[in-house]
Amino acid sequence: MAWPNVYRLDSRQLERRPAARPRPTIIIAHDAFHTPAHFEQLQQDLAAAGFRVVVPQLPSSGVAGQSATLEDDVQTLVLYGKAEIENGHNVVLVAHGYGSIPGAAAAERLNQHSLDRPRTGTVTRLILIAGVVSRVNESYYDSVEAAWAVARDGLVAIRNPSKIFYNDCSPETTATALTNMRPQSESSLWAKSTTPGWMNIPTFYVVCEADQAIAPSLQQGFVRTLQSVNGRVTVANMQAGHCPFLSRGREVAALVVRQVLENL
Template identity: 30%
Template sequence: MNPTVVLVHGAWHGSWCWGELIPALEAHGLPVATVDLPSSGPDVTALGDLDADVAALTAVLDAVGGPKILLGHSYGGLPVTQAAAGRQDVVHLVYVCAFMLDAGVSLIEAAGGEPPSWWRPSEDGTWMTADRPEEVFYSDCDPAVAAAAVPQLQPQSLSSCRQPLSAAAWETIPSTYVVADRDPELPQFVQEGMATGRATRVVHIDAGHSPFLSRPGELAAIVAACAEVTAAPAQAD
């Protein structure tokens, strides 16, 4: 039985961003499920924090039967790290240029304690938008792909990035870190630093911050290889 790949998007994004990756994964025989994290959305008065994202992801995990691979992109690495802790049905974690952090650490803390320069906080400091998204998120995407993605970006709660993780699933669940070598704002050495001592395996992809849009076939092949590794012990029994 192939594991279901549960896709967890990053900040400002939604499940719409997986439009190219989902058919590429399905071509490998992998079923897919997605989640829309409540920390991102159009209603800035209703945005959730990290715990709300974990709850939303947990609900999806509970609804999907069988073994699961969790794939988190960027901020999505945080809810993946916390939600999978203690679960027996999550067989592998995939971090795609994602925040792979220790328990007790927040995204802001991992970023050095201050918001990056391209974050645009609201006047009341409760939510933010992203400046220069074409450059930050979609630097190596086809211009038409980037142009279609930018209008779909939504405000992101700042509380989701200030809240520390309460658990770290990578301590007990095998994991793969996918380093996006051409990410302009999360440099290769930063990604490798997060992966070192945490990820079971590190692979590289020649892509910017959104390989699910610029290199969906290559990313799907990496995930499919993870699925093969998780299935190998069961096939040998």
């Protein structure tokens, strides 16, 4: 074939090459007592790496969420997830602490939704950061020894949150994080899980070894629960407190990016 040389083209440039696979949207399900504001730096770092990142406010977190339930949180995540998968985008769901419970349930519903509609995306992966893995008919309180929680008038607050949540954060980061904290709906923490959505989705679990909110031994137990029914579980250990995206943000962002890109 001589004609490419007429136009000073290298024929090797005409070889068919596989198109780059589109990157999924990352949806973050925040922990109880937290808000999207706690994830601003992680969101920015992931966006800088080329990802669309969505961090919904879960209804159960905040004074106005006194009557909000676990189901309200699930439905919120499903709503945001549908907006992505119905436009053909796959989703990776990153969940922190309590957020793993509504996050896993939402992921299962979204994948069922995808089965019923051709050419939609799916939830391809769960990334759980100190995530709570509740079995069917178990609640957050059934799964976590939350002696640090104080309930009053349907809302739950935290004793000494700087020690429980932010023990390895700088004073400046801790001060901002405390300002962004919210009380949590008590009913959301007692609500029983109706579906273990983590059974059928590849899952990456980050164990936080200096966590004062959810003991590392509990997290390791959650990993064993995952591995007992899901053959696609990988684990990383971080020497970090409960919120490594605040104390070791760049490292968490790199972990997430690597997990996503290696599993496209």
